[in-house]
Amino acid sequence: MKQVAYYKGCLASLSAKELDTSTRALAPKVGLELIELESVTCCGAGDIHEAEPDYYLHLNARILAYAAATGADTLMTVCNVCTLNLRQANWQLMNDTELRARVNENLAQVGVQPYERDIEVKHFLWEVAAGEGYEKLKVAAHRGLKGLKIAPFYGCQILRPSKLMGFEDPDTPSSLERIIEACGGEALDYPAKLKCCGFPIIQAREETALGELVQPIEQAYEMGADAMVTPCPLCHLSLDAWQSKLKKTTGKDFKMPILHLSQLIGVAAGISEADLQFKRHVVSLDKVMAKLDA
Amino acid sequence: MKVALKIWRSNSQTGERALREYEVDAPEWATLLDVLDLVKDRHDGSLAYRKSCRMTICGSCGMRMDGKTVLACRTRMYEIAEAGHIPVISAMGNMPVVKDLVTDMDSFWEKFKAVKPYVQPGYIEPPGGREHIISREQMSAIHKESLCINCGSCVSECNAMESDPAFLGPHALAKAMRFVGDPRDSKRIDRLEEVSGHNGIHQCTRCYYCNERCPKGVDPRDAIAKLSAEAIKESIDSDMGAKHAKWFVTSAKTTGWLRETELVPKTQGVLASIKQAKFALELARHGKVPPPFPPHVAKNVKEARRLHGIVARQGRNGFAGIVQGEQAMAKLEHGHTGHSDRDPYGPGSFPRPYLPGEKREGAKA
Numbered sequence: 001m002k003q004v005a006y007y008k009g010c011l012a013s014l015s016a017k018e019l020d021t022s023t024r025a026l027a028p029k030v031g032l033e034l035i036e037l038e039s040v041t042c043c044g045a046g047d048i049h050e051a052e053p054d055y056y057l058h059l060n061a062r063i064l065a066y067a068a069a070t071g072a073d074t075l076m077t078v079c080n081v082c083t084l085n086l087r088q089a090n091w092q093l094m095n096d097t098e099l100r101a102r103v104n105e106n107l108a109q110v111g112v113q114p115y116e117r118d119i120e121v122k123h124f125l126w127e128v129a130a131g132e133g134y135e136k137l138k139v140a141a142h143r144g145l146k147g148l149k150i151a152p153f154y155g156c157q158i159l160r161p162s163k164l165m166g167f168e169d170p171d172t173p174s175s176l177e178r179i180i181e182a183c184g185g186e187a188l189d190y191p192a193k194l195k196c197c198g199f200p201i202i203q204a205r206e207e208t209a210l211g212e213l214v215q216p217i218e219q220a221y222e223m224g225a226d227a228m229v230t231p232c233p234l235c236h237l238s239l240d241a242w243q244s245k246l247k248k249t250t251g252k253d254f255k256m257p258i259l260h261l262s263q264l265i266g267v268a269a270g271i272s273e274a275d276l277q278f279k280r281h282v283v284s285l286d287k288v289m290a291k292l293d294a
Numbered sequence: 295m296k297v298a299l300k301i302w303r304s305n306s307q308t309g310e311r312a313l314r315e316y317e318v319d320a321p322e323w324a325t326l327l328d329v330l331d332l333v334k335d336r337h338d339g340s341l342a343y344r345k346s347c348r349m350t351i352c353g354s355c356g357m358r359m360d361g362k363t364v365l366a367c368r369t370r371m372y373e374i375a376e377a378g379h380i381p382v383i384s385a386m387g388n389m390p391v392v393k394d395l396v397t398d399m400d401s402f403w404e405k406f407k408a409v410k411p412y413v414q415p416g417y418i419e420p421p422g423g424r425e426h427i428i429s430r431e432q433m434s435a436i437h438k439e440s441l442c443i444n445c446g447s448c449v450s451e452c453n454a455m456e457s458d459p460a461f462l463g464p465h466a467l468a469k470a471m472r473f474v475g476d477p478r479d480s481k482r483i484d485r486l487e488e489v490s491g492h493n494g495i496h497q498c499t500r501c502y503y504c505n506e507r508c509p510k511g512v513d514p515r516d517a518i519a520k521l522s523a524e525a526i527k528e529s530i531d532s533d534m535g536a537k538h539a540k541w542f543v544t545s546a547k548t549t550g551w552l553r554e555t556e557l558v559p560k561t562q563g564v565l566a567s568i569k570q571a572k573f574a575l576e577l578a579r580h581g582k583v584p585p586p587f588p589p590h591v592a593k594n595v596k597e598a599r600r601l602h603g604i605v606a607r608q609g610r611n612g613f614a615g616i617v618q619g620e621q622a623m624a625k626l627e628h629g630h631t632g633h634s635d636r637d638p639y640g641p642g643s644f645p646r647p648y649l650p651g652e653k654r655e656g657a658k659a
Contacts, residue, residue, distance in 0.1 A: 010551050010552040010554065011554075013551060013590060014551070014552075014554055014584040014590060015554055015581065015582045015583070015584055017581065038592075038593045039592060039593040039594040039597070040550075040592060041546050041550035041551060041592045041595065041598045042542065042545060042546050042550065042551050042552050044542055044543075044546065045542055045552065046500055046519075047538060047539040047541075047542035047543075048539070048542045048543050048546060049519060049523075049616070050518075050519040050522035050523050050526075050539055050616075051522070051523065051526050051536075051539040051540050051542065051543050052523070052526070052543050052602075052605070052606075052611050052615070053519070053523050053610070053611065053613075053615030053616045053619065054605045054608065054610035054611055054614075054615040054618070055543065055546075055601070055602055055605045055606075055611075056615075057615070057618075057619060058601045058605050059546055059598060059601070062597065062598065062601065088619070088623075089619075091622070091623055092618075092619040092622040092623060093622075095622050095623060096618075096621070096622030099618060099619075099622050102608075106601060106604050106605065106608075107601070109600070109604055110596075110597040110600040110601050110604070111597060112597050156500065156501045156502055156503075157500070157502065160501070160502035160503065160505065160506045161502050161505045161506055161513075161515075162506060170506055171360075171361075171362050191361075195453055195501065196453040196454075196499045196500075196501035196503075198453075198454075198457070198499050199499075200498075200499050200500045201454075201496065201497065201498070201499050201535065203534065203538055203557065203558060203561045203562060204496050204533070204534035204535040204537075204538050204561060205458075205496065205497055205534075205535070207457075207458070208454055208457045208458040208461070208497055208499070209457075209499065210457075211456070211457025211458065212453055212454070212456070212457050212499060237582070241577050241580075241582055244573075244576070245573070279580070280580050280581045280582075281580060282576065282577065282580050282582070
C-alpha cells in the first residue's frame with residue numbers, strides 16, 4: 001500500500017460527497033492508503049489567487065505543510081483546480097528559498113509547522129493511469145464495463161499549463177482513455193474532450209459558460225456516448241447539474257450521465273451503490289446501470 | 295527529406311474550401327514556414343499565408359498544425375516527417391479566414407486599440423533634461439507582458455472567445471496589464487475600471503490555452519489574474535466575477551472551506567438568485583445545495599484567519615502577489631533550480647537551435 005496525504009477539497013466535502021465516498025472505497029483496491037487531512041482549508045480555487053494572491057500562497061503553503069507532516073511523499077488531490085493551485089504554489093515555494101522563508105515565518109506566527117520537506121502534489125488520475133496503480137487497477141476492474149461507450153472529458157487544469165502539470169502531453173493525452181479501456185469500456189474520441197466546460201464563470205457569465213459547456217456534451221451525445229467521465233468535480237458539476245440549462249439554447253434534452261473518474265473505475269471494480277451514490281447526480285445513471293446489468 | 299502536408303485551402307470570396315495534400319523535398323532543418331515557401335515556389339503560387347521575419351519576432355505566421363496554433367517559423371518539421379506523419383495545416387481560430395492561411399485580424403486590432411496600448415505619462419520630468427529612471431525591479435514586474443509580438447496564437451485558441459466573440463481576450467488584456475504595471479503610466483485606475491467591465495477579465499474561463507500556446511512566454515492568463523488582483527486591491531469589485539472571487543477569501547478566513555450555498559447570492563445578488571430558485575431546487579433535490587447551517591468548518595481555521603491578517607499587513611497583494619510567484623517560477627523555467635544536470639534543450643524547452651547542414655542524431659545522411 002502506498003500512503004498518500006488525501007486532500008479532498010471543497011466539493012468532495014460537500015456538494016460532491018459521492019466523489020469522496022467512491023474514492024475512499026476504491027483506494028485500497030488500487031493500492032492507496034489515504035491519510036486524512038483534518039486541518040486544511042480551501043485551496044482558493046483560482047479565485048483567491050486572483051483576489052488576494054499572497055493569501056492564496058499562504059493558504060496553500062499551510063495545506064502543503066500539513067500534508068508533509070503526515071510523512072507521505074504525495075499529496076493526492078481529486079480535483080483539477082486543487083491540483084493546479086497546489087502545484088503552482090508548491091513550485092513557487094520549492095524554487096524560491098527567500099519566499100519560502102517568509103511564508104514559513106508567517107506560518108510559524110500562527111502556530112503552523114513550517115513547510116520544509118518537499119511533498120509532491122498528484123491527482124488521483126495520475127496515480128492510477130500509470131505504474132503500479134495502473135497494474136492494480138487492471139486487476140481490480142474485473143467486473144468490467146461491457147463495452148460501454150464512454151466519452152472522456154479531461155478538464156483544463158489537469159492538462160494546462162503543462163509546465164506546471166507535466167504528466168502527459170496536453171494536446172494528446174491518453175490517461176483517461178487507458179483507464180476506460182482497462183475497465184472494459186470503449187473510449188470515444190471527439191474534438192471538445194480537451195476544452196473548457198466554462199465552470200469558473202458559470203455564475204458571473206452564465207451565457208459564455210454555457211456556450212462552452214454545450215460543446216463536449218453535444219459532441220459526446222452525437223457520438224453515441226453512454227456516459228462521460230471526468231477527473232474534475234467542477235467539470236462534473238457543470239456537465240451534470242447545468243446540463244438542463246442547455247435545453248433552452250439547443251432545444252435538446254441530452255440526458256447525458258456524467259461519472260466522476262472514481263465512480264467509473266468503481267463501477268468496474270464492483271463498488272457498492274452506497275459508495276457510488278448515484279442518487280446524488282442530477283442526470284440519472286439508471287440507463288447505464290441497466291446496460292451493465294443486462 | 296520528403297515532407298508531406300495537408301493544407302485547408304479556402305477563399306472567402308468564392309466560398310471554396312478544400313483540403314489539399316502537398317509533398318516537397320526540404321532540408322532537414324526546415325521549419326513549417328520553409329516548407330510552405332517550397333510549396334508556394336514549386337507547386338502552387340496561389341497559396342496564401344503571412345510571413346515576415348522568419349525568427350519569432352514579427353508574429354506574422356500564426357496558423358494551426360493538427361488543430362494546435364503555432365508559429366510556422368518556430369516549428370521544425372524533421373521529426374514529423376521522419377515519423378511519416380502528414381500534418382493538417384489550417385488558419386487560426388476565432389478570426390474569419392480571408393484566404394487559405396490568412397485570417398482577418400480586424401477584431402484583434404480593434405480590441406488591441408481598445409485597451410490604449412501606449413503609455414499615458416503622468417510622471418514629473420526631472421529637472422535639467424535628465425532621464426526619468428525606472429528601476430529594473432519595477433520594469434521586471436511587467437517583463438512577461440512586454441514580450442508579446444501580437445501573433446494571435448492566444449486568441450486563436452481562447453475558449454471563452456469562441457463562446458462570446460465580444461470578449462476582449464488574452465492579447466488585449468495582457469497588453470492592458472503591461473501598462474497597468476508600468477510606473478510611468480497615469481491611467482492605472484481608469485484602465486482597471488475598463489478591463490473590469492462586461493467584456494473584460496471576468497469573461498476569462500481559465501482554460502489556460504493562451505498560456506499553453508504563447509510562443510513568447512507572455513502567459514496572458516496570468517496577466518488577467520494580475521489585473522483582477524490589482525482591481526480588487528483598488529476596490530474595483532462591483533462585477534459579479536470580482537464578488538465571486540472575494541467570497542472565496544471570506545469563506546477561507548471564516549470557515550476554511552468554500553461556503554457554497556451562499557456563493558450564488560453573494561455573486562449575483564439576492565434578487566437574481568431568487569430567479570434561479572427553480573434550478574436551485576432541482577440541485578437541492580440531489581444534495582448539491584448543502585445547507586449553510588451548521589457551517590462546515592475546518593479544524594484549526596483560526597490559523598487561516600490569523601494568516602489573513604498577517605499577509606494583509608505585508609503588502610504583497612494586487613499584482614505584486616502574482617509577480618512574486620512568477621519570478622520564483624522563472625528560476626525554474628530558466629533552469630536555475632539547483633539541478634545543474636537539467637537539459638536546457640530537453641522536452642518543454644525552446645527548440646534547439648538547428649544550423650543548416652547539421653545532422654540531428656539518428657538523421658539519415
